Amino acid sequence: xxxxxxxxxSDHSRFRxxxxxxxxxxxxxxxxxxxxxxxxxxxxxSIPLPQIELPRLRFGDNQGKGNGKGDGGxxxxxxxxxxxxxxxxxxxxxxxxxxxxxxxxxxLADMLGEELGLPRIQPRGVRDLETEGxxxxxxxxxxxxSLRHFRRSFKRALLRTVASGQWDPxxxxxxxxxxxxxxxxxxxxxxxxxxxxxxHMMDVSGSMGRDQKDVVRIQAFWIDTWLRRQxxxxxxxxxxxxxxxxxxxxxxxxxxxxxxxxxxxxxYELCLAQIQERYRPEDWNVYPFHYSDxxxxxxRDTETCVNLLSGEILPRVNQFCYSQVKxxxxxxxxxxDLDAAFDGVDELVTVSLADRGDIxxxxxxxxxxxx
Amino acid sequence: xxxxxxxPSALKYQAVVIxxxxxxxxxDFFDVVFELLDARAVNGIAAYGGFPxxxxxxxxxxxxxxxxxxxxxxxxxxYELVINNDPTYAYLVSSNSLLEQKLVMAHVFGHADxxxxxxxxxxxxxxxxxxxxxxxxxxxxxxDEFGQERVERVLDQVLCLEGLIDPYxxxxxxxxxxxxxxxxxxxxxxxxxxxxxxxxxxxxxxxxTAAPKRREAEHRVPTFDVLGYLEEHAPLEPxxxxxxxxxxxxxxxxxxxRMTKVINEGWASFWHSRLLTGGLLEASExxxxxxxxxxxxxxxxxxxxxxxxxxxxxxxxxxxxxxxxTLRRVHNDVSLIDALVDEEFSLRFHSIPWSKRxxxxxxxxxxxxxxxxxxxxxxxxGQPRIELTGLAGGGLELLHHHDGRDLELAAAQAxxxxxxxxxxxxxxxxxxxxxxxxxxxxxERGSRSRPVDDGAGASTDGE
Numbered sequence: 088x089x090x091x092x093x094x095x096x097s098d099h100s101r102f103r104x105x106x107x108x109x110x111x112x113x114x115x116x117x118x119x120x121x122x123x124x125x126x127x128x129x130x131x132x133s134i135p136l137p138q139i140e141l142p143r144l145r146f147g148d149n150q151g152k153g154n155g156k157g158d159g160g161x162x163x164x165x166x167x168x169x170x171x172x173x174x175x176x177x178x179x180x181x182x183x184x185x186x187x188x189x190x191x192x193x194x195l196a197d198m199l200g201e202e203l204g205l206p207r208i209q210p211r212g213v214r215d216l217e218t219e220g221x222x223x224x225x226x227x228x229x230x231x232x233s234l235r236h237f238r239r240s241f242k243r244a245l246l247r248t249v250a251s252g253q254w255d256p257x258x259x260x261x262x263x264x265x266x267x268x269x270x271x272x273x274x275x276x277x278x279x280x281x282x283x284x285x286x287h288m289m290d291v292s293g294s295m296g297r298d299q300k301d302v303v304r305i306q307a308f309w310i311d312t313w314l315r316r317q318x319x320x321x322x323x324x325x326x327x328x329x330x331x332x333x334x335x336x337x338x339x340x341x342x343x344x345x346x347x348x349x350x351x352x353x354x355y356e357l358c359l360a361q362i363q364e365r366y367r368p369e370d371w372n373v374y375p376f377h378y379s380d381x382x383x384x385x386x387r388d389t390e391t392c393v394n395l396l397s398g399e400i401l402p403r404v405n406q407f408c409y410s411q412v413k414x415x416x417x418x419x420x421x422x423x424d425l426d427a428a429f430d431g432v433d434e435l436v437t438v439s440l441a442d443r444g445d446i447x448x449x450x451x452x453x454x455x456x457x458x
Numbered sequence: 459x460x461x462x463x464x465x466p467s468a469l470k471y472q473a474v475v476i477x478x479x480x481x482x483x484x485x486d487f488f489d490v491v492f493e494l495l496d497a498r499a500v501n502g503i504a505a506y507g508g509f510p511x512x513x514x515x516x517x518x519x520x521x522x523x524x525x526x527x528x529x530x531x532x533x534x535x536x537y538e539l540v541i542n543n544d545p546t547y548a549y550l551v552s553s554n555s556l557l558e559q560k561l562v563m564a565h566v567f568g569h570a571d572x573x574x575x576x577x578x579x580x581x582x583x584x585x586x587x588x589x590x591x592x593x594x595x596x597x598x599x600x601x602d603e604f605g606q607e608r609v610e611r612v613l614d615q616v617l618c619l620e621g622l623i624d625p626y627x628x629x630x631x632x633x634x635x636x637x638x639x640x641x642x643x644x645x646x647x648x649x650x651x652x653x654x655x656x657x658x659x660x661x662x663x664x665x666x667t668a669a670p671k672r673r674e675a676e677h678r679v680p681t682f683d684v685l686g687y688l689e690e691h692a693p694l695e696p697x698x699x700x701x702x703x704x705x706x707x708x709x710x711x712x713x714x715x716r717m718t719k720v721i722n723e724g725w726a727s728f729w730h731s732r733l734l735t736g737g738l739l740e741a742s743e744x745x746x747x748x749x750x751x752x753x754x755x756x757x758x759x760x761x762x763x764x765x766x767x768x769x770x771x772x773x774x775x776x777x778x779x780x781x782x783x784t785l786r787r788v789h790n791d792v793s794l795i796d797a798l799v800d801e802e803f804s805l806r807f808h809s810i811p812w813s814k815r816x817x818x819x820x821x822x823x824x825x826x827x828x829x830x831x832x833x834x835x836x837x838x839x840g841q842p843r844i845e846l847t848g849l850a851g852g853g854l855e856l857l858h859h860h861d862g863r864d865l866e867l868a869a870a871q872a873x874x875x876x877x878x879x880x881x882x883x884x885x886x887x888x889x890x891x892x893x894x895x896x897x898x899x900x901x902e903r904g905s906r907s908r909p910v911d912d913g914a915g916a917s918t919d920g921e
Contacts, residue, residue: 094502094506094510094514095502095505095506095510095518095519095522098505098514098515098516098517098519098522099522099523101514101516101519102517102519102520102523104516105516139520140520141614141617141618142618142868142869142870142872142873142876143618143621143869143873144621144622144841144842144844144858144869144870144873145841145842145865145866145869146842146863146864146865146866147863147864147865147866147867186520186524188523
């Protein structure tokens, strides 16, 4: 009984090994294409690997050519779902479907790290950890009266009254007993070193085209994948801006197309507000990324940005990354301004990309410092 | 290697009762050994084609992942697994209900009878469990000696050619010697030594040591047995040749199952239905039985359900007064359909009452076209027929007998590439694509395809 299982396990792990080898070999391709995006779930990504299947001589897609079909309902003899494959012919029908393999995002991140030589992120310096400093978001059956949760307690009492048949609509009276009471409780906050937040800020002004957004998308995917490997708990916030900024969901982030001017400071202000309100640096490792083609409204706004960065944002974040994607109309001036203002500052990374081919280099620049 | 799992007494009792009923009804089979395993283990065995002792290959691991995923997601589930062997092994899935187990056991006795008596299975190795484990031992020995990468590469190349055998060898050689039978394998000296070292005396059957006959004449071109030709004539290392031999022997073992899918499943379904409704069911089980049975024999849109077709054909045959036991002895899917599908059957198969016949015909129902389509789909076990037609300048020339279905070109080219790697010379395949005759060529410079003018090369079978 254990013998056959042991054998299939070793063949199965050999298969997984081959799959991983294949992905590792093609990683450079995946790094610069949007193929994996949209295939990722919470913990794994399903990667189509048509070339891993052994080729066989088999029929193509013109089945039934030049022949009066008796019946549209019946197709070729194929695998049948339920009572399949009686006499050991399992898997003998070559897959009509392309083989997709599930790969853990963690494994993918490890491959990425290997490929690009990324260091693991160093924990930030030891800080006083007030782990019990969480907010009152939970509910418990015991607690002090001052924390009694009236609505929950009432609901319990109502439920019990109705269930026990004491409910009288004419004299609607609820008398709680001790078991009905519910109390607010603190949820202990996760330790700072295990939580991180990524801000993806993107310029969606008219000059950012589809190609530029694809480059952003691919970068964001790999950044998230890597950081998720490093931190137990990763929040991702998407901010878009033209002349004004707002927080959006992932789908909007990648598909929104605006036109009009560009005021980068609007995004930085919003990001800062988010950090201050929701992602205090005492609890979170903060990674803002800003993607733009390098045009800003005015030199004055750029100055505002520089001041925001140096005065407010940089002290609060692990690292700020600016990613400049070349576009037909972008001047690329903003990177020059940042480089001039922050020469030699470790917390700020700027990269300019001409096209997708530069993505591995940019990822290495962002994540290569292990911050 | 035997798997030791004893049936719980309730199932053991049912197995005895059903076996007696089956024998009484006239079924005859080798001993049937039932093993009760959980779904994961059954998926593992199914991935090996039913043989837990099979040689190691990542490909089985891939099939396992697919089966396991299908099971985890509730998309598919294996009810039963029977292997053609003496004794016949059958695996039951422990999560099934008692009624399902009874149905499966009755079904298994049907398969077991079919394996033993159907003409197409006569040449198959009834000791395949043992043979497979010998194959596995040899492959493992080669891995130890030549390294996993190398053995795997050759094995993968050969496995791509798995389908290039002659499934009709049994008929072709009727009355002649039984070379189609999983032939006494002539082992190379090296593999013999490896074998001796590994498996001791039982593996060395008498046939193995017999000097190989001269087979030059036997393998005259043309032949459909491309693998057999390679085994004898390709410039291969001894271990590579043995890998070809192993893959070929297993391909021949499995070939009859492809050719008899419909009749075999039909036969087994006919008997599970007949036996269980003939007194083996408790009154309380009737509804569940009907549910499971009709689930297995339901018409699935877009798919040909071999259970449904086979059962329908056998019941039709019974109504016509045929001797079913003779049918199950002499037929494969194609010949059975050819013999039995008529207008009445076609109408019933499509749930068209006889009274609505004229309407159906007016709407395009054509039973002859239906029959032709079935025959075409099932001919050659559902696989393209490829013949080795000639040798030109040290190259292999293959011909695809085109039946209206084109080959998948990219896959065909990849397969030819592997064939070239084994043959170490140019290879070509003549086929048809979109009605035009096409010649695919692979040599050391790469692969290409070019149209052929005469058109005589790729003849069309069946049209």
